[in-house]
Amino acid sequence: MSNLSDIGFPVQSEQDVNVLITETIKFVESIKCPQGFYLRFADVSGAEIYLQGDNEQALIGFNPHFAGMSRRTVGLTAAIERDSSQLDGGFHAWANPCGEDVEISGEYPFVFDVPDFRLNEITSFPQICEIQLTAFASNDFEIFVDEKEYDDNQDDELKYASKSFIPVGLFALGATSEEIDLSVVRPVGKFAGEIKKFEVKTNELSGEKFYWFLVETLGGEVDVVADAKLVTIQPGIGGIVSGQFWLSGKLLN
Numbered sequence: 001m002s003n004l005s006d007i008g009f010p011v012q013s014e015q016d017v018n019v020l021i022t023e024t025i026k027f028v029e030s031i032k033c034p035q036g037f038y039l040r041f042a043d044v045s046g047a048e049i050y051l052q053g054d055n056e057q058a059l060i061g062f063n064p065h066f067a068g069m070s071r072r073t074v075g076l077t078a079a080i081e082r083d084s085s086q087l088d089g090g091f092h093a094w095a096n097p098c099g100e101d102v103e104i105s106g107e108y109p110f111v112f113d114v115p116d117f118r119l120n121e122i123t124s125f126p127q128i129c130e131i132q133l134t135a136f137a138s139n140d141f142e143i144f145v146d147e148k149e150y151d152d153n154q155d156d157e158l159k160y161a162s163k164s165f166i167p168v169g170l171f172a173l174g175a176t177s178e179e180i181d182l183s184v185v186r187p188v189g190k191f192a193g194e195i196k197k198f199e200v201k202t203n204e205l206s207g208e209k210f211y212w213f214l215v216e217t218l219g220g221e222v223d224v225v226a227d228a229k230l231v232t233i234q235p236g237i238g239g240i241v242s243g244q245f246w247l248s249g250k251l252l253n
Contacts, residue, residue, distance in 0.1 A: 003064050003136040003246055005227040007047035008203025008210045021062065023205060024049050033118040035086050036060070040116070042067065045201040046212065050115040052087040061085035065115040065248045066134040068223025069197070069214050073097070075106055076127045080182045089117030090187055091249075095165070095219030097128060107219050110167035112249040113187040120251050130252045135189065135215075135245035137226035142242050143195075143235055150192065150240040162240050165191040165218040169247075192242035193217030193224075198235045200228070215241055 004011050004020070011017050028039035028051065039051035048065040061084060075097030082088035090113035094106025112133060114120060144150040147162045154160065169186035193215035201212050211231050213224040224241055 002227075005208075005229075006136045006210060006225040007064055007066055008043075008045065008201065008206050008208040009047070009049075009064070010206070010208055010227070020049075021051065021059070025051065027205075031116065031119065033087070035118050038087065038116050038119070041205075043204055045203050045210075047201075047203050047205075047210075048115065052085055054086070061088060063088070063113065063115040063248070064136070065250065066136075066212070066223055066225045067250075068132055068134055068212065068225075070132050070134075070221035070223045071130055071252070072133060072220030072222070073128065073130055076122065076129050077109075077125050078182060079122060079125075080111065080185065083183070087118050088113070090114050092182060092185065093129075093131075097126075108165060108167055109170060110165070110189055110219075110247070111169050111185045111187045112247040114249055114251065116250070131249045132223070132252060133221075133247060133249045134223045134225060135191070135247055137224060137230055138244050138246070139230070140243045141226055141230045143231065143233055144240040144242070145233075145236065146238060147194075147240060150242065160192055160242075161218070162192050163194060163216065163218045165189055168244065187247040188244060189247055190244045191217045191222075192240055193222065195235060195237055195239045195241060196221075197237070211235070213241060 024041040031038045036054040041049040046067045052061040074093040076091045078092040080090045097106040168190045169188035197214040211226045
C-alpha cells in the first residue's frame with residue numbers, strides 16, 4: 001500500500017510511477033511560482049497529483065493530495081522547507097487555537113505537508129488559518145463498528161479515546177516550533193475518529209476504487225483516504241477508524 005494507492009493509483013515500481021506521470025501530465029493545470037511551477041492533476045474522484053518543475057523546466061518531484069470536505073481551524077506557527085525538493089514543504093501548527101497565544105493555546109501541535117507549498121508564502125507567524133486536511137491510511141488502518149468495539153480491541157495498558165490525535169511526527173522532538181528541528185519533523189499523525197460520511201470512490205483515470213471517509217477526531221474534521229484493500233469490513237456512519245496517517249493539507253484562506 002502507498003499514499004498513491006490510497007487515491008486509486010496502485011503503483012508498484014518506479015516504472016509505474018513514470019507511467020503515472022506520463023498519463024497525468026496530459027490533463028494538468030500549470031501554476032507558476034518564483035521557484036518554478038506546479039502541474040496540478042485533478043480527478044473527478046477528488047484524487048490530485050501535484051507535479052513539480054523548476055525554472056529550467058525540469059520535473060523535480062510530485063505529491064499526491066485529495067480534495068475533500070473537511071474544514072478545521074489551525075494556528076500556523078512555522079513554515080517547513082524540505083530537502084527533497086525546493087517546491088516541497090509544510091507547516092507546524094496547533095489544532096483549534098484559542099485566544100491570542102496561538103502557539104500554546106491549541107489542543108495539540110502537529111505537522112502537515114502542503115502539495116502547493118510555494119503558493120502559500122507566509123512570512124509572519126503565528127497565523128490563524130482554515131485548512132482542508134487529508135489523512136492517507138497505512139497498513140495499520142482499522143475500522144470498528146462502534147465505540148464499544150474500538151474500546152474492546154485496545155490491548156495496550158494505555159487506552160486512547162475514540163476521538164484522539166497523537167502527533168507522532170513530533171515525538172522526542174519537543175512540543176513547540178522553537179524547541180524542535182523543523183528539518184526532521186514528519187507530517188504523521190496517529191488518531192482515531194468517528195465516521196460522519198463515507199463513499200467508495202472510483203479514480204476515473206486509473207479505474208481503481210478507493211475509500212473516502214469524513215472523520216471527526218480531536219481537533220476537528222479530517223478527510224481519510226484508504227486503498228480498498230485496507231478496508232476489510234463494511235463501514236458505517238458512527239463507526240470508528242484508527243491508524244497512523246500521512247497528513248497533507250491545503251490552506252483555504
